[in-house]
Amino acid sequence: MKMNKIIWLCPLLMTALAAWVFTLLGFTIWAAVLMALLLVCPAIILYGVITVTLHPRSILPETLHTRGMPLDILAPVYDWYCPKIGLGQTFRQETLRHAELKAGEYVLDVGCGTGALTRLAAKAVGQGEKAIGIDPSAKMIAIALRNANAEGSRVEFKLAVIEDIPFEANTFDCVLSSLMLHHLPPDLKVKGLSEVYRVLKPGGRLVLIDMDRPSNPLWWLLLWPLLLWSFTKDQLIGRLGEIIHGGGFSKVEKVGVWGGFLGFWKAIKNKE
Numbered sequence: 001m002k003m004n005k006i007i008w009l010c011p012l013l014m015t016a017l018a019a020w021v022f023t024l025l026g027f028t029i030w031a032a033v034l035m036a037l038l039l040v041c042p043a044i045i046l047y048g049v050i051t052v053t054l055h056p057r058s059i060l061p062e063t064l065h066t067r068g069m070p071l072d073i074l075a076p077v078y079d080w081y082c083p084k085i086g087l088g089q090t091f092r093q094e095t096l097r098h099a100e101l102k103a104g105e106y107v108l109d110v111g112c113g114t115g116a117l118t119r120l121a122a123k124a125v126g127q128g129e130k131a132i133g134i135d136p137s138a139k140m141i142a143i144a145l146r147n148a149n150a151e152g153s154r155v156e157f158k159l160a161v162i163e164d165i166p167f168e169a170n171t172f173d174c175v176l177s178s179l180m181l182h183h184l185p186p187d188l189k190v191k192g193l194s195e196v197y198r199v200l201k202p203g204g205r206l207v208l209i210d211m212d213r214p215s216n217p218l219w220w221l222l223l224w225p226l227l228l229w230s231f232t233k234d235q236l237i238g239r240l241g242e243i244i245h246g247g248g249f250s251k252v253e254k255v256g257v258w259g260g261f262l263g264f265w266k267a268i269k270n271k272e
């Protein structure tokens, strides 16, 4: 079995072990599984937060320097893993539904990862214009290019960071930001969103999906360790709208939710 598969089995084994210990202590099986999940999930999240905070953020020399968190480490398993946690095609289609892309539009996907959403966006805008994905992770961009070639997609990918978007002002009709904002420290979120504002055409739109205030107490039980991390805290306590306003957008609206703690937001650049 490959190493990355073994790594992904660890949380399952830890949960099973903890559940077994709870049954030995006399709890019913369902109570034991629930308690094991409540114990293991925050422990894994805390471990992740501590390791990414204390260790170098990337493993590849080509990866661009950013105070954000490029995901070289997850890149090899990312396409396998996303659908398993409810972030498959239906989720991507829902994101695109909010984007309301039309044929001939020019789209940018910031923090595009392996490019699943960017490729769908390219299909939506058709041959008239194009979709471009940017990401600082060399590994993510390599996989995104490989996926696009395999699909014969005309999408483009570029190594770049949201805090310094390598395009002129007023270029894009729509910017997509999917699950990337929580990879940035607070000041970089504002800087990145102001860059998004700059590259949007007047009247252009940002469609953003990211960690938001959890909608039920069970999510709080699992996610509370993220309150200890500056990258995620403000979003979890419900300040995502304010953060987007901070980038310069005046029209900002929450348009949907996904999975209990992800929010879809839409922001429009003023027509000057």
Ligand SMILES: C[S@@+](CC[C@H](N)C(=O)[O-])C[C@H]1O[C@@H](n2cnc3c(N)ncnc32)[C@H](O)[C@@H]1O
Residues within 6 Å of the ligand: 066, 067, 068, 069, 070, 071, 072, 082, 110, 111, 112, 113, 114, 115, 116, 117, 134, 135, 136, 137, 140, 160, 161, 162, 163, 177, 178, 179, 180, 183, 184
């Ligand atoms: C969770 S992944 C999301 C990927 C993709 N958008 C999706 O929806 O599956 C977050 C991505 O943000 C990228 N990222 C981290 N810091 C960034 C920065 N400063 N600028 C742009 N992207 C960044 C990471 O490399 C990673 O690919």
